[in-house]
Amino acid sequence: MALRPSANSETSTPSATTEVCAILAIDPADLLYRACSICERSLPDDPSSLCKHCDRNSFNPGPSGSKRLFRLLMSIATDKKVFTVICFDRVARIMFGTSADEFFDFSKLHPFAAVAAARMLEGELFRMTLSKPRSGNAQHLRVTSLVPMRSGYQPVIEGLRELYRVRAA
Numbered sequence: 001m002a003l004r005p006s007a008n009s010e011t012s013t014p015s016a017t018t019e020v021c022a023i024l025a026i027d028p029a030d031l032l033y034r035a036c037s038i039c040e041r042s043l044p045d046d047p048s049s050l051c052k053h054c055d056r057n058s059f060n061p062g063p064s065g066s067k068r069l070f071r072l073l074m075s076i077a078t079d080k081k082v083f084t085v086i087c088f089d090r091v092a093r094i095m096f097g098t099s100a101d102e103f104f105d106f107s108k109l110h111p112f113a114a115v116a117a118a119r120m121l122e123g124e125l126f127r128m129t130l131s132k133p134r135s136g137n138a139q140h141l142r143v144t145s146l147v148p149m150r151s152g153y154q155p156v157i158e159g160l161r162e163l164y165r166v167r168a169a
């Protein structure tokens with residue numbers, strides 16, 4: 001995935017703060033979304049819907065497909081307050097240790113994986129960099145980077161694999 005260097009330079013967002021935050025809750029029903037594999041605009045959940053911007057030729061579905069990207073709404077707490085933040089794909093991958101597509105496939109085999117994942121993350125401490133949203137109508141602070149505080153932190157997918165291996169045995 002191409003990330004423009006200018007898009008994540010901290011100097012362009014003077015309102016960014018870095019704090020140690022505890023995750024209080026994550027909505028397991030809304031961890032990821034369908035997006036166009038070319039332009040990454042969000043798409044409806046209906047698997048037959050294609051990107052209007054990239055799919056000019058409906059007889060040739062090859063170039064414009066869809067993929068899934070993480071987008072988490074999390075309730076977090078610092079030592080001073082409790083609030084809701086939004087966490088997009090690049091940062092969520094650090095927590096999950098996998099791509100949203102792989103997590104989606106895993107969830108098809110294990111329908112409760114999303115609930116289990118949310119439960120695993122609850123109470124976990126991260127050092128998070130939080131930025132004001134760039135667009136004026138976005139209401140939540142964005143997590144632009146995070147580092148687990150616990151030295152033995154295991155990405156979610158590792159914990160899930162262990163959990164379901166145990167269950168399957």
Ligand SMILES: [Zn+2]
Binds near residue numbers: 039041053054055
């Ligand atoms: Zn597109």
